[in-house]
């Protein structure tokens with residue numbers, strides 16, 4: 001009965017993991033979406049920094065990243081261009097591990113990438129096991145086109161929030177829109193509420 005009534009409403013599929021307006025991509029298919037060329041980022045010089053609202057700077061190099069406790073999140077990805085990929089397997093370090101010794105009163109984060117991309121996320125959306133600095137995908141090192149050597153992974157928001165080639169996070173008292181958010185994409189981007197564009 002449930003499947004029949006979904007059919008009458010005429011939307012989506014019966015998959016409860018698929019947000020409204022999305023379709024599934026299957027198997028090894030993993031679309032690449034980048035606003036510019038893929039930067040080549042060397043792990044020998046890679047750094048990830050968190051800068052607080054007072055200007056205090058915390059930095060990790062590649063070896064220090066590897067020394068942090070890693071997770072293997074299995075998560076669903078939802079791109080605003082309407083594809084979703086369910087059950088993807090990643091390796092990375094929870095943002096909780098980076099932020100635990102960072103003293104801040106900030107409520108907002110602006111994420112910066114090698115290559116200049118930015119995206120904004122409320123700080124609370126990066127905490128409590130909701131976001132990772134990911135360097136492995138499907139049992140392999142993350143490839144450059146998908147953001148390697150390391151990207152932000154914040155899968156409960158549309159995928160444009162998951163900054164590839166992540167370089168740092170600035171903690172802010174006032175929210176500041178990132179690259180897509182300043183040209184019409186939704187400031188928050190919850191796929192379950194279809195927050196695709198301004199006004200959604």
Ligand SMILES: Nc1nc2c(c(=O)[nH]1)N[C@H]1C(S)=C(S)[C@@H](COP(=O)(O)O)O[C@H]1N2
Pocket residue numbers: 030031032033034035036079080113114115117145146147159160161162163164165
């Ligand atoms: N640095 C950077 N990160 C980015 C982007 C980008 O252009 N540059 N594109 C975003 C968008 S719009 C999407 S949908 C996802 C795509 O990730 P994928 O190429 O691994 O599928 O990366 C996001 N992160």
Ligand SMILES: [Mo]
Pocket residue numbers: 033079080081159160
């Ligand atoms: Mo996207």
